[in-house]
Amino acid sequence: RTHEAVLERENNFRTFFDSMDDLVVVARADGEIVCSNAALTRTLGFGAQSVLGRKLAELYASERRAQVDEFLAQATAGTPARWGARMIDARGEEVPVETRLWAGQWNGQSCVFGVSKDLRAEQDAQLRFEALFRNNPALMTVSDAAEWRFVDANEAFLRRLGYSPNEVVGKTAE
Numbered sequence: 001r002t003h004e005a006v007l008e009r010e011n012n013f014r015t016f017f018d019s020m021d022d023l024v025v026v027a028r029a030d031g032e033i034v035c036s037n038a039a040l041t042r043t044l045g046f047g048a049q050s051v052l053g054r055k056l057a058e059l060y061a062s063e064r065r066a067q068v069d070e071f072l073a074q075a076t077a078g079t080p081a082r083w084g085a086r087m088i089d090a091r092g093e094e095v096p097v098e099t100r101l102w103a104g105q106w107n108g109q110s111c112v113f114g115v116s117k118d119l120r121a122e123q124d125a126q127l128r129f130e131a132l133f134r135n136n137p138a139l140m141t142v143s144d145a146a147e148w149r150f151v152d153a154n155e156a157f158l159r160r161l162g163y164s165p166n167e168v169v170g171k172t173a174e
Contacts, residue, residue: 023087023097023116026106029076031056031069034106043118045090056114061086061094075101075112087116096123141168148172 017024018038026035033054041048044059056072057065064085071081080102086094097116104113133140139157141150153168 021118023114023118025051025056025059025114025116026104027056027072027112027114029072029110029112031072031112034111040116043089043095044087056112059087061088071099071101072112075103076110078103084119096120 020037021039023040023043024037025033025040027033033051033056036048036051038048040046041051044051051059057068060068067083068085071083074081080100082098082100084096084098087097089095096119098119099114099116101112101114104111133142133152133154136154137156138154139160140154141157142152143149144151149170149172150168151170153163153165157163158165158168
C-alpha cells in the first residue's frame with residue numbers, strides 16, 4: 001500500500017508539474033538542468049531529454065548568459081532573483097520571458113528552481129492596445145487610478161483639444 005501511495009503522489013506531482021503554462025526547470029548550483037516540465041519543451045521546441053544536462057544559461061540569448069550565471073549564483077547563495085530576458089527556442093527565435101530563481105532541495109541535494117513566464121501574449125496584447133489607443137478617432141486618455149492624473153492621451157484628444165502631451169500628462173481633468 002505504501003508503494004502505491006508513493007506512485008500516486010509521484011503521478012499527481014508530474015500531472016501538476018506538466019499542466020503548468022510557465023516554463024519550469026530544476027538545476028544544480030552549477031546550472032546543469034536536472035528536470036523540466038512539458039511547458040518548457042513545448043514552448044522552446046526542444047525534446048524533453050535534450051534539455052537535461054544542458055546549462056540553464058544556454059536557454060537564454062547569448063548576450064545575457066553571463067547575467068543568468070550571476071543570477072544563478074545569487075539564488076544559490078539564498079537570495080531569490082527575478083529578471084526579464086529572452087530565451088531562445090530550438091529554431092533560434094527569441095521568446096520574451098520573466099524568470100524567477102530561488103534555492104531549494106531536489107533529491108536531497110541543493111538546487112535552484114526556475115520559473116519563466118512566457119510574455120508573448122502580454123506583449124501582443126500591449127501592442128494591440130497601443131495601436132487601438134493611438135489611432136482611435138475617439139478622444140481617449142489613460143489615468144492613474146489612485147490620483148486620477150493623466151498618464152497618456154491619444155492623438156485625437158491632443159489634436160481636437162489643442163493640447164501638447166506636456167500640457168496633459170500629470171494633470172487631472174479639473
